[in-house]
């Protein structure tokens with residue numbers, strides 16, 4: 001079901017938890033987007049969210065999915081509910097943007113992609129942070145040859161310290177969560193956007209501290225039992241020949257890590273936290289000691305984390321794609337990300353190297369005017385990225 005460029009889009013949100021406000025705030029900065037209403041299995045939460053944001057309270061998820069006025073469903077339920085909600089929505093002809101991971105298991109993702117193959121609805125999947133300036137700038141710099149031939153990459157995922165800020169972080173320490181499936185998607189999608197798809201992985205994982213004490217001031221639980229690995233190390237072999245390493249840990253309590261580095265024959269690129277939409281990309285030539293900031297290749301208009309990080313760029317990407325643009329935050333990319341992360345756990349369980357079946361193409365680079373006009377170019381990417 002394609003849509004006219006510039007058509008109004010009416011959004012129904014399923015899942016009224018912690019991240020809903022960030023979506024409403026972000027979506028309201030996007031032209032032609034209208035947040036219509038919300039639904040939750042917990043009616044009290046739907047009611048509170050509807051009142052807080054002045055939107056319609058649906059009496060059930062089914063009522064929202066059956067409403068002809070809803071064009072796009074934003075699925076921000078916990079990971080274990082992602083596949084069922086997305087499947088129910090696309091099978092009713094809705095387009096869906098789902099939070100990450102695409103589902104809590106690859107088996108669910110297979111079944112979801114099968115449903116999509118016969119549905120008229122399209123599925124987009126978070127993370128969308130790679131659409132922002134830092135990752136687009138790093139990609140442009142690599143494509144322009146700033147670091148020469150890319151040889152290696154290293155990613156380190158520190159603990160998001162959810163015990164300190166999420167009212168109920170239980171799902172972050174259970175199936176679909178852990179540092180791999182909760183935070184890993186930001187890093188893997190950022191690496192794939194810069195370096196292309198991953199060919200095989202091997203890894204080792206374990207559970208660290210268990211149980212976890214929840215200290216958030218608005219907590220609904222006091223402790224959480226951990227049932228998935230909280231510390232993982234992996235080797236990522238990219239189809240391009242680049243060799244990467246990944247450390248993903250909810251037992252690494254530090255903000256002072258190098259989130260992503262890419263090593264080339266001519267120099268090193270350092271990328272900021274890929275969970276954010278902001279931050280400098282820095283470069284050091286191999287033969288020198290001085291780091292310098294790579295000028296950003298694009299700016300996002302009215303997209304500021306002053307009041308907390310907004311969300312919703314991926315929904316704009318989905319809507320752009322319905323009007324004919326190439327889809328960047330695609331279901332195929334979301335599937336690849338999950339396959340990479342789940343295969344690390346499988347590698348640890350079986351002590352084998354896991355060859356991946358999915359091999360999506362790199363999403364196209366963003367251009368001025370993309371994301372419903374939100375992207376402003378700051379100049380020619382190839383020239384600016386390689387200027388000293």
Ligand SMILES: NC(=O)c1ccc[n+]([C@@H]2O[C@H](COP(=O)([O-])OP(=O)(O)OC[C@H]3O[C@@H](n4cnc5c(N)ncnc54)[C@H](O)[C@@H]3O)[C@@H](O)[C@H]2O)c1
Pocket residue numbers: 014015016017018019020039040041042045061076077078079081085099100101168171182
């Ligand atoms: N909290 C964050 O800062 C954050 C940031 C980025 C992404 N995310 C992602 O967003 C998603 C939601 O996270 P959250 O922190 O808002 O979770 P949450 O637990 O605070 O809220 C989830 C809501 O979904 C509802 N729900 C559960 N199953 C449902 C179903 N089948 N149908 C309808 N509603 C259902 C729950 O009742 C709850 O209100 C997760 O995938 C998470 O990874 C969260």
